[in-house]
Amino acid sequence: MNALPIIDSRSGLDDVIGRIRNVQRVGLDTEFHTERSFSPRLMVVQLAFDEDVAIVDPLGVADLRPLLEALSSVVVVGHALSSDLKIFAERFGIVPPNVFDTQVAAAFLGYGMQVSLADLVHDVEHVRLAKSQTVSDWSSRPLNARQIDYLVNDVAHLLPMHDKLAERLERAGRLEWALEESAALGEMDRYVSDERRAYMRIPGAMRMNRRELGVLSEIVKLRERVARERDLPLKYILPDDVVSGLATLRPKRTEDLEALRRLDAGMRRQLGAAIVDAVAAGEAIPEADLPQRPQRPLGQNRDTLAAIMSVLIGEIASENDLPASLLVPRAGLERVARELPADRDALDATLELSHWRLGLVSEPLWRLLSGELRLAIEGYADGDPKIRLTP
Secondary structure, eight states: OOEOBBBBBHHHHHHHHHHTTOEEEEEEEEEOOOOOSOEEEEEEEEEEESSEEEETTTTOOOOOHHHHOOOHTTTEEETTTHHHHHHHHHHSSSOOOOOOEHHHHHHHHSOOOOOHHHHHHHHHHHOOOOOOTTTTTTTTTTTTHHHHHHHHHHHHHHHHHHHHOOOOHHHHTTTHHHHHHHHHHOGGGGGGGOHHHHHHHHGGGGOOHHHHHHHHHHHHHHHHHHHHHHHHOOOHHHEEEEEHHHHHHHOOSSSGGGGGGTTTTHHHHHHHHHHHHHHHHHTTTGGSSSSSOOOOOHHHHHHHHHHHHHHHHEEEEEETOHHHHHHHHHEEEEEEEHHHHHHHHHHHHTTTTOOOHHHHHHHHHHHHTTTSSSEEEEEETOOOEEEEEEE
8 A cells, every 4th residue: 555745844744634534434543752751752643445555744734623523423433542643632622432442452452452553453453563663763754665665564555454353353243342342442531641640650659548648649740731732741840759759849839848858959940939839729729629549459358348359350351252351341240349239220330331332240249249150260280270150
């Protein structure tokens, strides 16, 4: 498949948008750099049509929002799309809602959760992709011939794979499952940051009291706001250990910041007043509104219960040639072990799973929890141990 001339002007982008509006699907991939910005910086966008590939240069066409609006009217086919779509969400506030992820589709066909594009193309299309440009500097211009070949090959097989994977999924009765999982990738809410998750990732947060967590949450908000405004990585604004130190020190004046040796004089001048204000905001949070401390570990008995349920989920996954992590996340099993739902309806509500997942795991999991099923090991003496479910 050949590449069109590199698109680095608004008129060229308009031509591509016109083509998108006349098709039902488009293959998509991006190349980006993550090292020195708050959110990844797009360097290249590749779009595959049935006949050729369009390579869009975001360094030449700064406003890609019209392109994303056009992509919202077609099915976007890609591999491991969440990273690409996250950039669109953060940079442009929009994600194409109709997507088909070949990596997700492959998981329903026994390839595991993380099959690479190269491996999948080799197995499905019987083509070996050259990966010589995986660490290429995509900010360099002009792009050389080897880079362009790589960019084309990364999307050239997406549409044929879409057809073949969809056909195999249909035969297996799993097409709707894969479409449901892929559809979740096109939901904007998926890419909105969770403030609680952000401050709980700071080292030491698990040991803080509620007031310290309130201060921590305000400092984390400040750091993210400044990092976003300056388009710099979070660690370039305030490293995690400094954020943690500020939450426990809770400085009242800018002079108090000198107690943190990792907060240099330049950063104290730039952010000192804002940090003190953030601490004051955390101190002013009403007691009832302070963040809750993280739940304690399950404890030995309930942790064991979660582990036993995990064994059952692993067996169900194995029987259906699916990755266990695709069926039930560990957090769902821990909720069950913590809350001990009283009946199957309550179990379903606690698991918080999609319909197709509940159809596979709800009934056997409830029978295990209610004592109707037991796990047994067979074949150990023969050197081929297997877990079996017995009444």
